[in-house]
Amino acid sequence: xxxxxxxxxxxxxxxxxxxxxxxxxxxxxxxxxxxxxxxxxxxxxxxxxxxxxxxxxxxxxxxxxxxxxxxxxxxxxxxxxxxxxxxxxxxxxxxxxxxxxxxxxxxxxxxxxxxxxxxxxxxxxxxxxxxxxxxxxxxxxxxxxxxxxxxxxxxxxxxxxxxxxxxxxxxxxxxxxxxxxxxxxxxxxxxxxxxxxxxxxxxxxxxxxxxxxxxxxxxxxxxxxxxxxxxxxxxxxxxxxxxxxxxxxxxxxxxxxxxxxxxxxxxxxxxxxxxxxxxxxxxxxxxxxxxxxxxxxxxxxxxxxxxxxxxxxxxxxxxxxxxxxxxxxxxxxxxxxxxxxxxxxxxxxxxxxxxxxxxxxxxxxxxxxxxxxxxxxxxxxxxxxxxxxxxxxxxxxxxxx
Numbered sequence: 001x002x003x004x005x006x007x008x009x010x011x012x013x014x015x016x017x018x019x020x021x022x023x024x025x026x027x028x029x030x031x032x033x034x035x036x037x038x039x040x041x042x043x044x045x046x047x048x049x050x051x052x053x054x055x056x057x058x059x060x061x062x063x064x065x066x067x068x069x070x071x072x073x074x075x076x077x078x079x080x081x082x083x084x085x086x087x088x089x090x091x092x093x094x095x096x097x098x099x100x101x102x103x104x105x106x107x108x109x110x111x112x113x114x115x116x117x118x119x120x121x122x123x124x125x126x127x128x129x130x131x132x133x134x135x136x137x138x139x140x141x142x143x144x145x146x147x148x149x150x151x152x153x154x155x156x157x158x159x160x161x162x163x164x165x166x167x168x169x170x171x172x173x174x175x176x177x178x179x180x181x182x183x184x185x186x187x188x189x190x191x192x193x194x195x196x197x198x199x200x201x202x203x204x205x206x207x208x209x210x211x212x213x214x215x216x217x218x219x220x221x222x223x224x225x226x227x228x229x230x231x232x233x234x235x236x237x238x239x240x241x242x243x244x245x246x247x248x249x250x251x252x253x254x255x256x257x258x259x260x261x262x263x264x265x266x267x268x269x270x271x272x273x274x275x276x277x278x279x280x281x282x283x284x285x286x287x288x289x290x291x292x293x294x295x296x297x298x299x300x301x302x303x304x305x306x307x308x309x310x311x312x313x314x315x316x317x318x319x320x321x322x323x324x325x326x327x328x329x330x331x332x333x334x335x336x337x338x339x340x341x342x343x344x345x346x347x348x349x350x351x352x353x354x355x356x357x358x359x360x361x362x363x364x365x366x367x368x369x370x371x372x373x374x375x376x377x378x379x380x381x382x383x384x385x386x387x388x389x390x391x392x393x394x395x396x397x398x399x400x401x
Contacts, residue, residue, distance in 0.1 A: 003093040004048040004116065005039035005072070006105070008032060009183075011096030011325065015129045016180035016210060022100035034395040035350075037074060037387045039095075042326070042334040045071035048090065050080075050108070060388040067377045068339060068384065080112040089115040096325035097125055097298070124295050125324070130179040131214055132156060134322040137287045141318050144283040148276065149315040154216035160195075160203055166215045167193045173218035176203065178210045182323055184252035189218060219307035219317060225268055226303045226329045227281060229288055233297030237289040239281060240299070242268070243329025246347075255349035256332035258340055258401065271306045271314035280304075280318045292324065301327035335399065341378040346401035352394055359396050363389040370400065 008014075010028035024032070037057065039049045049072050056074045080087070092105040099121050109116040127133055131154070138153045152170070156179070157163045167174055172193050178186035188202050195203070206213045224247055228240040244257045244264045257264060269277050284302055292300060303321040306314055332348045340346070353359040363385055372382035379401050386397040 001089055001091045001117070002046040002048065003043065004050050004075070004090045005043045006050045006052070006092070006094045006101065007036055007038050008095045008098070008101050009035075010185075011094075011098045011101060012129055012180040012182055014098035014100045015096075015126060018099055018126065020099055020103040022098070031352075031395045034393050035387050035397050038331065038397055040070040040072045040074060041339070041386055042331050043070075043072040043093075047072040047093075049074045051076050052104075057388040064384075065372060065374055067374050068372070068379065077108060077112060080108065080114050084112050084114040087114055089117065092116055092118045093298075094325075097121070119297075122295065128292060128296060128324050131177060131181075131321065132179060133291065134319055135214065137284075137291055137322060138319040140287045140290070141280075141283055144286065145279060145318070148279070149309065151217065151219065151317050154214035156212050156214050158207070158212050160200065160207075163203060163213065163215060164195065167195075170215060170217040175216050175218040176206075177214045177216075178206050179212055179214065180210055182321065183328075184247055219305065220309075222271065222306040222308055222314065223267060224303070224305050225264075226301045226327065227284060228327065228330050228333060229285060229300045229302065231288065231292050231296050231298060231300055233293075233295070235289065235294045237285050237293045237300070239285055240330065241333045243301070243327070243332050244268070245329060245332075253328065253350065255347050255351075256329055257345070258332060258336050258348050258399065259345035260336075260343065263345070268306060268316075272316055276316065280316055284318055288322075296324060298324070299326050299330050300324055301329050339379055340399070340401060341375045341380040344378075344380050344401050346381075346399060348399055349397070351396050351398075353396075354394070356394075357391050359393040360389050360391055363393075363396065363398075366398075366400070 009031050010024055014022045036051050043049060051074050056076060094101050097119060102118055102121050105118045109118060135153045142150045155166050157166055172191060174190040176188040188199060190199060203213060225242060225244045228243055229237050230240055231237045241261055242264050244267055246254050248254060288300055301323040302319055305317050305320055307317060309315055335348055366383040370383040372384055373380045381401050384399045389396060
């Protein structure tokens with residue numbers, strides 16, 4: 001069945017609130033608007049991409065080289081309503097599932113009369129989206145991977161006295177996280193096992209919004225990466241591939257490396273060896289199959305990292321975070337498979353500019369300075385914006401090969 005895709009980043013907060021009517025923070029709404037077209041680059045050729053509050057950017061597609069024209073079709077509500085009788089049955093496919101986003105598609109189905117299949121919200125999704133489930137999976141991995149140095153799972157606290165007690169159980173530096181957040185958001189680093197006024201205020205705000213926070217030791221990170229999986233909802237989980245990504249100093253996502261899977265794998269296995277990587281990959285697949293496989297159908301990204309231990313040796317944290325949704329790592333995988341010339345390498349980046357017009361200036365500069373080079377219908381080098389860029393744009397998603 002063809003799918004109709006929808007980009008709704010930051011859906012974890014909508015899951016936490018659990019309401020049908022939800023307004024995302026302004027920065028999330030801006031990202032959603034600026035990058036609404038992103039699914040055309042990872043969807044299948046017969047799929048549609050729903051643009052909630054914007055026109056189909058025909059001028060953007062005319063800017064793309066003929067060889068690099070994504071096949072999925074962007075549509076608005078008006079286009080769906082106009083063509084409902086001639087469209088095939090469609091399956092709603094969201095970046096991330098939440099009661100709010102599913103309700104939006106139920107309304108879309110009712111208003112347009114399109115033959116649209118919308119997933120049903122399951123109460124289990126609330127549990128599976130939170131960091132508590134990732135911590136449970138980490139404990140299962142400790143059992144499945146005896147002999148490997150697996151970090152201690154984070155503990156979850158519901159009052160500040162409990163936080164102060166638990167901090168003494170972990171080595172500094174410490175990392176505090178809110179349960180419903182992702183992509184480097186909702187984090188607080190503490191260099192010492194004590195709380196200053198700023199930290200206490202952050203914790204109070206986190207308790208007020210989410211009711212709990214987790215405490216764990218910060219690690220001496222060498223490289224972020226993720227394993228991407230797909231769950232069919234029938235009890236089976238398959239490994240899709242590896243994604244290696246970059247973050248700012250305190251964890252905010254900035255982009256993915258684009259290169260052959262074998263080259264990316266070598267970036268990780270040079271620290272730990274291929275056998276350990278393979279053992280971890282299969283153990284994670286088994287745990288995901290047990291915890292998610294019979295409940296959830298869709299992509300799952302498991303964030304990991306290579307870190308340096310106190311004795312100078314290297315190890316892998318096999319489950320920093322579990323993203324029950326599409327991920328930028330999955331986008332990077334599809335981009336490389338479908339649009340980048342074999343053997344080429346570069347980056348898939350998501351950037352943010354504070355000032356109006358700044359993103360457009362950078363887009364124009366990069367378009368001129370790094371023109372695309374196409375080889376056998378794929379990108380060998382240069383810059384490509386994956387979404388339209390205007391004077392109002394703040395978020396850009398682009399390839400730089």
